Amino acid sequence: MTTVPLSERPVPQIDTSDFQMTKDEGLMVYEDMVLGRLFEDKCAEMYYRGKMFGFVHLYNGQEAVSSGVIKALRPDQDYVSSTYRDHVHALSAGVPAREVMAELFGKETGCSKGRGGSMHMFSAEHRLLGGYAFVAEGIPVATGAAFQCKYRRDALGDENADLVSVCFFGDGASNNGQFFECLNMAALWKLPMIYVVENNKWAIGMAHDRATSQPEIYKKASVFGMHGVEVDGMDVVAVRKVAQEAIARARAGEGPTLIEALTYRFRGHSLADPDELRDPAEKERWGARDPIQRFAQYLQDRGLTTADELAAIDQQVQAVIDDAVEFAENSPEPKPEELRRYIFAED
Amino acid sequence: MAETLFFNALREATDEEMARDGTVFVLGEDVGHYGGSYKVTKDLYKKYGDLRVLDTPIAENSFSGMAIGAAMTGLRPIIEGMNMGFLLLAFNQISNNAGMLRYTSGGNFKIPVVIRGPGGVGRQLGAEHSQRLEAYFHAVPGLKIVACSTPYNAKGLLKAAIRDDNPVLFFEHVLLYNLKENLPEHDYICPLDKAEVVRPGSDVTLLTYSRMRHHCLQAAQLLEKKGLSHDPEIIDLISLKPFDMETIAASIRKTHRVVIVEECMKTGGIAAELSALITEQLFDELDAPVIRLSSQDIPTPYNGKLEYLTIIQPPQIVEAIDKLMTDQV
Numbered sequence: 001m002t003t004v005p006l007s008e009r010p011v012p013q014i015d016t017s018d019f020q021m022t023k024d025e026g027l028m029v030y031e032d033m034v035l036g037r038l039f040e041d042k043c044a045e046m047y048y049r050g051k052m053f054g055f056v057h058l059y060n061g062q063e064a065v066s067s068g069v070i071k072a073l074r075p076d077q078d079y080v081s082s083t084y085r086d087h088v089h090a091l092s093a094g095v096p097a098r099e100v101m102a103e104l105f106g107k108e109t110g111c112s113k114g115r116g117g118s119m120h121m122f123s124a125e126h127r128l129l130g131g132y133a134f135v136a137e138g139i140p141v142a143t144g145a146a147f148q149c150k151y152r153r154d155a156l157g158d159e160n161a162d163l164v165s166v167c168f169f170g171d172g173a174s175n176n177g178q179f180f181e182c183l184n185m186a187a188l189w190k191l192p193m194i195y196v197v198e199n200n201k202w203a204i205g206m207a208h209d210r211a212t213s214q215p216e217i218y219k220k221a222s223v224f225g226m227h228g229v230e231v232d233g234m235d236v237v238a239v240r241k242v243a244q245e246a247i248a249r250a251r252a253g254e255g256p257t258l259i260e261a262l263t264y265r266f267r268g269h270s271l272a273d274p275d276e277l278r279d280p281a282e283k284e285r286w287g288a289r290d291p292i293q294r295f296a297q298y299l300q301d302r303g304l305t306t307a308d309e310l311a312a313i314d315q316q317v318q319a320v321i322d323d324a325v326e327f328a329e330n331s332p333e334p335k336p337e338e339l340r341r342y343i344f345a346e347d
Numbered sequence: 348m349a350e351t352l353f354f355n356a357l358r359e360a361t362d363e364e365m366a367r368d369g370t371v372f373v374l375g376e377d378v379g380h381y382g383g384s385y386k387v388t389k390d391l392y393k394k395y396g397d398l399r400v401l402d403t404p405i406a407e408n409s410f411s412g413m414a415i416g417a418a419m420t421g422l423r424p425i426i427e428g429m430n431m432g433f434l435l436l437a438f439n440q441i442s443n444n445a446g447m448l449r450y451t452s453g454g455n456f457k458i459p460v461v462i463r464g465p466g467g468v469g470r471q472l473g474a475e476h477s478q479r480l481e482a483y484f485h486a487v488p489g490l491k492i493v494a495c496s497t498p499y500n501a502k503g504l505l506k507a508a509i510r511d512d513n514p515v516l517f518f519e520h521v522l523l524y525n526l527k528e529n530l531p532e533h534d535y536i537c538p539l540d541k542a543e544v545v546r547p548g549s550d551v552t553l554l555t556y557s558r559m560r561h562h563c564l565q566a567a568q569l570l571e572k573k574g575l576s577h578d579p580e581i582i583d584l585i586s587l588k589p590f591d592m593e594t595i596a597a598s599i600r601k602t603h604r605v606v607i608v609e610e611c612m613k614t615g616g617i618a619a620e621l622s623a624l625i626t627e628q629l630f631d632e633l634d635a636p637v638i639r640l641s642s643q644d645i646p647t648p649y650n651g652k653l654e655y656l657t658i659i660q661p662p663q664i665v666e667a668i669d670k671l672m673t674d675q676v
Contacts, residue, residue, distance in 0.1 A: 111454035115451055116449055132443075137440065140411070140413045143416060144414060144416020144417040148420040155396065177409075185404060185406070190483060225525065343489050344489065344513050
């Protein structure tokens with residue numbers, strides 16, 4: 001274990017010793033994390049083999065955040081919005097690996113019909129509001145979904161309307177005006193909103209501490225009278241715990257939460273980034289905190305599973321990904337005569 | 348028939364559509380308790396509550412994005428730009444999200460949102476409050492752009508825009524809110540994609556929109572006063588995107604001459620695009636070059652005389668028609 005420099009912010013400790021997790025829940029979360037990791041590894045391989053193009057931003061290292069939050073939602077009901085780093089959020093939200101991979105291949109069978117690409121995964125069926133490629137622009141859209149949830153209950157009188165909206169974004173977005181504007185509105189109107197900032201310490205080459213006067217992002221919630229919490233983003237159990245609390249608060253009409261998950265990306269900003277600015281010692285230190293290995297250990301320590309059972313899941317997931325690649329390879333491209341389709345609602 | 352002011356026609360449209368469909372709501376700056384800067388939403392909050400007539404903080408980009416998110420998830424928001432110029436602050440959300448998102452998502456989502464408010468040059472409001480954003484937004488794919496010009500079409504078009512499943516940019520004009528007209532008692536809508544032949548004529552086609560429609564009508568009267576026999580056909584474009592090329596072409600096939608009168612700036616304006624289309628599609632029908640009468644390419648000055656000189660006035664339209672008809676072009 002390398003030493004943590006004094007300048008680095010300590011990782012928050014959340015007591016999860018009493019946290020209840022069944023075997024089924026544990027394995028579901030584990031499988032989702034492995035799916036995220038192996039999917040992204042396959043993306044890197046396919047990118048370098050010339051199967052996908054453009055900017056491809058991988059999520060390796062941050063899986064505990066996507067799986068910890070999204071797997072605590074009601075599948076296909078609650079809303080999720082993401083950024084350009086959206087493949088794994090899409091997978092956690094239930095978009096089949098086939099559709100995400102096919103989108104990356106630019107195929108008609110992709111979740112955005114090959115029109116969106118890596119940074120624009122969408123699925124109405126799985127309530128994925130999309131990947132938004134401009135930093136912070138997804139925050140108002142996700143806030144609008146939360147407004148809609150409140151509107152259904154309070155303006156349309158649907159007492160059962162208790163859905164929530166979750167918005168993922170990075171530390172870079174937390175210095176953008178839309179972040180503050182939306183926190184204000186969400187707190188003002190007590191929207192069922194969960195803002196999840198994945199603080200991986202870096203924008204592209206801009207270190208978080210060089211971009212903000214107050215690096216502890218969760219504290220910015222307090223200005224709006226909003227609940228803010230920091231969590232170890234490499235600990236899926238802790239993330240799931242704070243997510244469940246935030247979701248419960250939102251469903252109960254008690255308003256939004258800002259969750260700051262301290263995490264790290266194990267790869268460069270995108271596959272085009274030479275990643276030369278980050279200190280190798282920093283990468284090594286965070287690499288040693290791999291959230292999947294940690295959770296595998298947790299599950300075994302709790303007697304919820306065995307190494308063999310986990311290995312079997314790894315294999316199943318790999319098979320899903322291999323199948324997704326085959327599906328994407330064999331899928332048709334969009335038809336040239338449909339170039340102009342989907343501009344308007346009637347198309 | 349009831350005599351109705353322009354702003355009340357818009358208010359009636361909003362009220363009727365909100366009553367008809369619970370998912371329709373209005374949001375924007377001072378739309379609720381204050382009633383809107385031009386009283387288009389006056390007292391609607393009393394009938395529909397604060398959530399359906401939502402006073403927002405002054406955060407155009409974010410409340411526009413919020414409306415888009417609400418539209419994607421099943422509501423039908425009407426965003427009021429207190430002044431359409433303020434929506435420059437929401438340019439990203441309107442172009443990337445309202446305009447492009449349906450396509451980018453491969454048809455996953457539709458965005459039934461109306462973005463409406465006062466545009467145009469008013470009376471000495473200064474440059475920032477005198478923008479004509481229709482030209483700025485013209486290139487954004489996926490948007491419908493409409494400009495209303497009378498109480499009758501304001502009401503019918505707004506109702507149609509609210510019922511449309513696509514994002515509609517809906518331009519009103521700051522100097523038209525007090526026009527009066529007798530409106531039918533019955534429910535009606537006006538199609539969003541149809542131009543209106545305001546004055547039939549045989550000699551020259553005047554293509555115009557918004558307040559310039561009224562300048563063109565004044566020009567027609569001036570022609571008569573001056574004893575000039577030129578007979579202009581005045582067409583109010585209504586739909587700035589897409590253009591109703593059918594109606595436009597039918598007129599040009601009759602007159603073979605075109606003057607486009609607009610309030611936006613000449614460079615990259617509505618007339619620039621329309622003139623190019625006419626030249627591409629109807630070149631053989633033209634007996635003379637297409638004339639553009641546009642505002643000066645300058646920030647709108649505050650001084651009243653300079654402001655008057657910035658936009659097109661009826662005598663300039665008369666002069667252009669006369670030159671065109673006497674082969675001086």
